[in-house]
Amino acid sequence: MGTIILPALADVHVHFRDPGGTHKEDFATGTRAALAGGIVVVLDMPNTSPPTVHEAALQEKARIAEEKAHCDFGLFLGAGPDNASEASALGSRAAGLKMYLGHTYGPLLMNDLPAMIAHFQRWRGPGPIAIHAEGPMLAAAIALARAYDQPTHLCHVSRAEEIALIRRSKASGAPITCEVTPHHLFLTEADASRLGPFGFMRPTLGTERDRAALWENLDVIDCFATDHAPHTRQEKLGENPPPGVPGLETILPLLLTAVSEGRLSMQDVVQRLHHAPAHIYHLPMPAAEAEIDPDAEWEITDEALHTRCGWSPFAGMKVRGRVRRVWLRGTLAYEDGQVLVPAGFGRNLFAG
Numbered sequence: 001m002g003t004i005i006l007p008a009l010a011d012v013h014v015h016f017r018d019p020g021g022t023h024k025e026d027f028a029t030g031t032r033a034a035l036a037g038g039i040v041v042v043l044d045m046p047n048t049s050p051p052t053v054h055e056a057a058l059q060e061k062a063r064i065a066e067e068k069a070h071c072d073f074g075l076f077l078g079a080g081p082d083n084a085s086e087a088s089a090l091g092s093r094a095a096g097l098k099m100y101l102g103h104t105y106g107p108l109l110m111n112d113l114p115a116m117i118a119h120f121q122r123w124r125g126p127g128p129i130a131i132h133a134e135g136p137m138l139a140a141a142i143a144l145a146r147a148y149d150q151p152t153h154l155c156h157v158s159r160a161e162e163i164a165l166i167r168r169s170k171a172s173g174a175p176i177t178c179e180v181t182p183h184h185l186f187l188t189e190a191d192a193s194r195l196g197p198f199g200f201m202r203p204t205l206g207t208e209r210d211r212a213a214l215w216e217n218l219d220v221i222d223c224f225a226t227d228h229a230p231h232t233r234q235e236k237l238g239e240n241p242p243p244g245v246p247g248l249e250t251i252l253p254l255l256l257t258a259v260s261e262g263r264l265s266m267q268d269v270v271q272r273l274h275h276a277p278a279h280i281y282h283l284p285m286p287a288a289e290a291e292i293d294p295d296a297e298w299e300i301t302d303e304a305l306h307t308r309c310g311w312s313p314f315a316g317m318k319v320r321g322r323v324r325r326v327w328l329r330g331t332l333a334y335e336d337g338q339v340l341v342p343a344g345f346g347r348n349l350f351a352g
């Protein structure tokens with residue numbers, strides 16, 4: 001096979017740690033990792049320091065990102081205990097509203113029903129409410145989506161029972177969509193034991209049965225998203241390792257490998273990294289193309305990565321399929337390991 005051209009690909013779930021955690025990643029290194037992974041649009045999560053919950057923080061993050069980004073981006077607002085009206089008024093300047101219904105990295109945990117209801121009542125989009133919810137809290141999120149008829153996107157679904165609940169809820173009309181990460185599609189708890197802190201993230205890696213259930217319910221999965229969540233090696237090797245693993249540079253090679261094995265079609269990939277993200281998040285997608293060599297066989301290594309954290313839970317894996325070039329708005333932005341566009345080339349898709 002020759003080369004394959006894919007349209008503008010979007011990752012709707014990344015953590016660039018900017019501001020406040022730029023020793024892990026910033027908008028420059030994160031967007032370079034995106035381009036190296038064939039991705040031209042990233043949606044950045046609000047669990048930064050300060051968290052993106054007020055207008056000033058959103059404005060400051062937009063300023064930083066406009067200065068540093070090499071590819072296009074959108075920014076999430078975070079749902080806090082007392083910002084429902086403010087967040088709703090800022091809706092058009094954000095990719096969506098992120099709500100954390102479970103403990104993970106950062107301070108944005110919501111466990112107060114009145115505050116949750118206030119957000120579900122007031123949010124007017126245009127983007128959805130994106131939710132971190134695991135286990136029983138996933139059922140709570142779906143109940144809120146139904147009760148307030150609020151488009152709700154369920155992040156990083158990882159368990160067999162969760163995908164089964166989502167299937168039933170969608171079939172009975174719940175206004176929900178969902179995403180699954182490459183690590184939950186390609187790794188299990190056996191890898192978590194092998195990788196130690198470098199295989200620790202929220203939700204944690206599941207059983208082989210969980211992993212198989214995600215593949216069997218591919219038709220229920222709207223998007224693939226990385227949940228790119230870099231932390232330094234030193235942090236990972238410390239007393240209390242933070243959850244999260246990087247993923248921007250490995251998502252496409254992993255999915256292309258599954259395509260080469262006949263477990264996915266190229267159309268499945270384009271649907272979940274281009275069409276569905278554009279529709280769910282109302283993304284004004286830039287004109288872009290990624291040129292892929294589907295037959296290139298190579299091994300993922302830490303050394304070749306652009307992410308500042310410098311490691312991958314997939315290091316050592318042999319994959320088939322490689323990103324050769326990426327064009328963004330008519331400009332050659334990436335070629336064979338090199339990012340060719342400057343910081344500031346990336347645009348805020350929700351500049352308002």
Ligand code: NCD
Nearest residue numbers: 015104105201202229243244
């Ligand atoms: C994320 C992070 O590090 O910001 N960590 C993770 O394990 N996924 C937070 C999150 O997405 O839950």
Ligand code: ZN
Nearest residue numbers: 104132155202
């Ligand atoms: Zn999460």
Ligand code: ZN
Nearest residue numbers: 013045227229
């Ligand atoms: Zn996340």
Ligand code: ZN
Nearest residue numbers: 275276278279
């Ligand atoms: Zn479409």
